[in-house]
Amino acid sequence: MAPSRGLPLLRHISRVLLGPHGSIALARRAISSFTEKLASPANKVQSYISSSRDPFLNLSIEDHILRTSPPDSVILFLYTNRPCVVIGRNQNPWTEVNLAILNAAAWGGRAAEGTASPTIGHVDLVRRRSGGGAVFHDEGNVNWSITCPMADFTRDKHAEMVVRALRGLGIERARVNKRHDIVLDQGHEKRDVDPYDTHMTTYTTDEGALPRPLKVSGSAYKLTRARALHHATTLLASPNLHIIPQYLHSPAKTFIQAKGVESVSSPVGNIGLEIAPFQSCLQEEFATMYGKAGKHCIVETVGEDHLKIPEIKKGYDELRTKDWMWSQTPQFTLTLRPWDDIGIDMNVHHGVIKTFEITGARRSTGNLEKVRSVLLKQKLQDIHNWHDFLRSHVIPWDPESTMIADWLEKLVPVPELPNI
Amino acid sequence: MAARLSAVRVARQLTSTASRRPSFLPSPCTQRAAVPLQRRLFTVSAAAKEKKYTEDHEWIDVSADGKTATLGISDYAAKALGDVVYIELPQVDMDVNAGDAIGAVESVKSASDILTPISGKVTEVNSALEEKPAGINKDPEGEGWIAKVQIEGEPEGKLMSKEEYTAFTEDA
Known part of the structure; x- marks a missing residue:
C-alpha cells in the first residue's frame, strides 16, 4: 500500500x-x-x-x-x-x-x-x-x-x-x-x-x-x-x-x-x-x-x-x-378509517392539502365540513399542532373533531425542529 | 456563469414558491433577459424549430407556431440512468428561466436534475409519469415527455441537432 x-x-x-x-x-x-x-x-x-x-x-x-x-x-x-x-x-x-x-x-x-x-x-x-x-x-x-x-x-x-x-x-x-x-x-x-x-x-x-x-x-x-x-x-x-x-x-x-x-x-x-x-x-x-x-x-x-x-x-x-424538508415530499394520500361509519382521504401535493374527503354515513356533520374547508389548500408545513390549528378554526369544537385531530397529529405531525 | 446558473437551479429545486418571487427581487437571469424579452416575446428563430438536444441530455421540440416548447430527456439519458422510480414534475403555471432545474429524476438511488434550456411559463406537465415513472424509460423522446413551456425568449446554452448530439454522446 x-x-x-x-x-x-x-x-x-x-x-x-x-x-x-x-x-x-x-x-x-x-x-x-x-x-x-x-x-x-x-x-x-x-x-x-x-x-x-x-x-x-x-x-x-x-x-x-x-x-x-x-x-x-x-x-x-x-x-x-x-x-x-x-x-x-x-x-x-x-x-x-x-x-x-x-x-x-x-x-x-x-x-x-x-x-x-x-x-x-x-x-x-x-x-x-x-x-x-x-x-x-x-x-x-x-x-x-x-x-x-x-x-x-x-x-x-x-x-x-x-x-x-x-x-x-x-x-x-x-x-x-x-x-x-x-x-x-x-x-x-x-x-x-x-x-x-x-x-x-x-x-x-x-x-x-x-x-x-x-x-x-x-x-x-x-x-x-x-x-x-x-x-x-x-x-x-x-x-x-x-x-x-x-x-x-x-x-x-x-x-x-x-x-x-x-x-x-x-x-x-x-x-x-x-x-x-x-x-x-x-x-x-x-x-x-x-x-x-x-x-x-x-x-x-x-x-x-x-x-x-x-x-x-x-x-x-x-x-x-x-x-425543502416538508414540501419537497412527493405527492401522497392518507387514508384513514377511524370508525366504521366515517373515513378520511387526504391528498397532499407539493406540501399542500389538495383534497380532504370525508366519507361514510356521518360525513354531513356540520363540523366535519368545517374541518374540510379549513384544511383544503392548507400548507402542511405550517400546521405545527393539529389540535391547536383545528381548534382555532372549528367552532364549536366537538368529540369527532378531537378524534380527527388526534389521528392527524399521530400520523402526519410537523414537529418543530430546532435546526429547520 | 456556471456558479450563477447553479445557484438559480438550487433555488428552484428547493421551493416552488421561488417561481412566484416578488418582482422587486428579480433574479440576475430575468434582469439580463429583460430587453430581448420585450422584443421577441412568443417568437423563436426558425433554426430552433427542429428537435434539439442539450449537453445536459434534454431535448426540446418547438411547436410549428414557435410559441410552445415540449421538453424531455434523451434516449441516451434514459438508458444511462437505468430504471426510473420517480419523476418530480414542475408545477403548471410556474415561471422558469433557461438553465433552471424544472424537475428531477431518480433511478437506482441516483438523483439528477432536469434542466430547461428555455425560459417561459409551464403550461402542461405529463402527469402520466407520476403514476408510471418507468414510462420515461420506454419512450423518453415521445410518450415520456416531461413538460410544455410557453416560450419567452430564445433558448440558452448549446443546442445540438440529432446528429450533433449523437456525436456528442459518442465522445463522452
Whole structure:
C-alpha cells in the first residue's frame, strides 16, 4: 500500500485551523484558499476531512465540492455527523421516519407510549440532495463521498475501493452487494474465492440464504452533466444500533400511499473499527487508486469556518428550510378509517392539502365540513399542532373533531425542529 | 456563469414558491433577459424549430407556431440512468428561466436534475409519469415527455441537432 503523502500536511493544517492559538486571519486565508484549491484545474486529486459534526454543513460542503471541483478531478470527502436521520431527496418523512421521537423533549412527554426511551437526545432530520433511502447517522458512523467525472462513474467502483480499505484493516467479510451497498457476510462455510473479488468473500452464502449478511454501508448518488457524487455511510462503532429501527419505522406507514422512493430495510451491523484508522486507511486507498505519478494529492481539513463561504452558506440555509424538508415530499394520500361509519382521504401535493374527503354515513356533520374547508389548500408545513390549528378554526369544537385531530397529529405531525 | 446558473437551479429545486418571487427581487437571469424579452416575446428563430438536444441530455421540440416548447430527456439519458422510480414534475403555471432545474429524476438511488434550456411559463406537465415513472424509460423522446413551456425568449446554452448530439454522446 502506498504511503500517504498528504497526512503530515493534514496535521499541519489542522494545527493552524483548530489549534488554540489559530488566528482568524489564518482561518480566513485557509477558507479562501479552500475554494481556490478546490476549483484549480491543477488539482486532479483532492482529499478532505471535516472537523464539523453538523449534517447540514457537511452536506453543503459536499455539494459545493460537486459544483466547484474541476471536471476531470476526483475528490474524497470524509465526515461524521451528530445523531440524525437523513432521508433521500424524493422520500416522504411521514412514512420513513418516526417523527414523534426526534425531539428528545417530545419523547419525554410521551414516554409511556414507547418502549425503552432513547438516550441520545435530540436527533436532527435532514433531507439530502441525493437519491436513495433513509439512514441513521451518529458519531460511530463515517460518511465517505467521492466526486468524480461522470464518464468514469459506475455505482460500484468506489464501494469496491472502500471494501479494499476495509479488507486492508482485517475486515475480510466485507463485500459490495447487488444494491451497491457494503455488507459483512455472516456465513460459516469457507468457500474458495478470488481474494481480490470485492463482490464475494469466503463467507458469502447463496442469495436469500441464512444467516443474512449485515449491511454496514449504504450508498446514494447525485448525478450532474459532467460530475457524479457517490456518498455512503460506514457503520464503524455506533452505540445506537438497537434503537435505529425505532427511528426508521413510522406509525403512519400503513395509512399513507406515497409516490417517490421507499426505503429498503436491511439488518445492520457495526464493523468494529475506530474512526481515525479507518479514515487514514481510506485516504491511502484513495491515493493508491488515483494518486498516480505527477498528480499532486491535496489533503486538508474543512469545518465550521467554511460556513463563511457564500455558496456553502446558501446550500446550508436551503437544506434547513421548511419547504425543502416538508414540501419537497412527493405527492401522497392518507387514508384513514377511524370508525366504521366515517373515513378520511387526504391528498397532499407539493406540501399542500389538495383534497380532504370525508366519507361514510356521518360525513354531513356540520363540523366535519368545517374541518374540510379549513384544511383544503392548507400548507402542511405550517400546521405545527393539529389540535391547536383545528381548534382555532372549528367552532364549536366537538368529540369527532378531537378524534380527527388526534389521528392527524399521530400520523402526519410537523414537529418543530430546532435546526429547520 | 456556471456558479450563477447553479445557484438559480438550487433555488428552484428547493421551493416552488421561488417561481412566484416578488418582482422587486428579480433574479440576475430575468434582469439580463429583460430587453430581448420585450422584443421577441412568443417568437423563436426558425433554426430552433427542429428537435434539439442539450449537453445536459434534454431535448426540446418547438411547436410549428414557435410559441410552445415540449421538453424531455434523451434516449441516451434514459438508458444511462437505468430504471426510473420517480419523476418530480414542475408545477403548471410556474415561471422558469433557461438553465433552471424544472424537475428531477431518480433511478437506482441516483438523483439528477432536469434542466430547461428555455425560459417561459409551464403550461402542461405529463402527469402520466407520476403514476408510471418507468414510462420515461420506454419512450423518453415521445410518450415520456416531461413538460410544455410557453416560450419567452430564445433558448440558452448549446443546442445540438440529432446528429450533433449523437456525436456528442459518442465522445463522452
